[in-house]
Amino acid sequence: MPMTLSQLRAFALVAKLGSLRAAAAALEVSEPAVSSALAALRQDLGDPLFVRAGGGIALTAGGRALADHAQEIVGLADQVRWEVAHVQRSAGGLRVLATAAFAEHAAGRLLDVFTKRAPGFSVDMVVEAVSDVSALLADHAYDIALGSRPASVSRPALVAVPFLRYRRFLVAAPTHPLAKTRGPVQAVRLCEHQWFAGPRGIEGLTEEGGWLKSLGRAPDIVPLASETDALAAVRAGEGIMLALEHIVRAEIAGGSLVPVAAAGTPVAGLWWASTLDHARATDDARTLQRFVTTAEATAAMVASKGSRGLAHRGSKVHVALWS
Template sequence: MFDSRHIRTFHEVVRTGSYSAAARALGYTQPAVTQQMKALERDVGSALFVRVGRGMRLTEAGQALSRHASGILDSMSAAQEQMNALTRLRSGRVRLCAFPSANSTLVPETLARLAASHPGIRVDLLEDEPPESLRRLARGECDVSLAFTYPGLRQHVPGELVEIPLLEDQLTVLLPRAHALARRRMVRLADLAGERWIAGCPRCRANLLHECAEVGFVPDIAFMTDDNLAVQSLVAEGLGVAMIPALVLNFMRHEKVAGRPLQPFSRRKIFAYVLREHLRVPATSLVLEELRTVAANKVGC
């Protein structure tokens, strides 16, 4: 492995034609240049220069190294510039995996803030529900993952992941606006025992069963869909009621539905996850910082 300083000095000796001229150009003493060239020749395993009268001539090994020296120095300069850009947050790429309601609320605002303050940072957006989003992070398919958990539902978090709390999201009931309970400010979950239900993602369905069991009934699940817009439309047509996080209400509005907080109060918790070593990556840390800022202004914080 060649020392980059020796390559730079060698390139200057070739350019100027002598050790003394290279020393003046680089601000070195001539003995320092001589020692560096001797060290480079040891690394190469061959002489690089031969004396010809008062001048020097490159050996065959010297000629071969000279053909590569400019490219090596250019690559080193480009690498240094790229590292400076990354550490100073002029550029960088972060792969963010989030669940649908986060991609519709937390993520767009976060990306807008990043675009305004650090336009060189690129975020590649992926979508997946937990726990698959955490598995993708552990497999190295993304750099940051957003996931949620519900009360009473355990979530396995791989040991190599760091969990960063973002917000707590109040659970609400989505009702047809003409429903008698829609006139209340809050709705007791037990009062919905006789309703038909529209359930969401597998984790959301599991939580619905858990919450209803806590107040003494098994919900009659008539429809199941992961599409939040479909849930709202089914409720609007009077086909059932739904338990949804308040975050979903931030981006969904339908004149025929009403969202009301549930009693007893229950919240899902939203976290950002990252591999521990990625916390030291400036662009990743910046994305996490912006996510925390945006989350602090959302419901339930």
């Protein structure tokens, strides 16, 4: 019997998770069902695919070769299923992954301009963790990722294009104890105070996460529903946060927020537009990837007016979360 999609899906999960039990739980089926699917694959391919090792599994050379392709095949099948299900709802569309800060502070303005250039075009956007970007693009769960750079761009082969530089200042209210400090504040003292951040905290794979790691110890970071809420807590004198320069520039100039001097700040970073390599990326994804590098897109993203963030955008659906 030739291999089936369900068998490949089971094997891809076993290879990824290293356990038949974990794969069965993810698929919400019994462990014997997963074992049966793998047995059929072994017989069809004439290779054991994996051996038991140290309480888990170790892939054979044949298993590694299959693992390289199984997840992509499954992802392509899921993409086809999604496209067939949505073809009646949209003449064209994009599935966009956004990392948290970009989604809050720039996505709305960017996509407002982009979709006006393509009337009737739909964009569905979801916020995901930076650490998941590479895998989700490889699985064809999304067409393009906007925001922080994926952890890996070589496997799978991704094209990551930088499109917006930013800086983050460590800020506090004028009444906060650190606001009155002259000279760089030592890391140990920074970590004695309450920090605030958006819903995903300060993700380790971002430039901000790298700077935080350089402090040598982890401060107490309170994640709130948005960076806008975090900034409100900072204004109230409850703590400090790493805030985007173009968001707080006017408040720093007006004295309602004060930059806290610390080694390595302001923290500089880049936002990227990432797709699968151009042989596998969709035309629509490449179009958006090119557009985000234009002066028109940059002007929209850093504009002082208009909706900045969104959770979902589809045909005639616009949900702004922050304005």
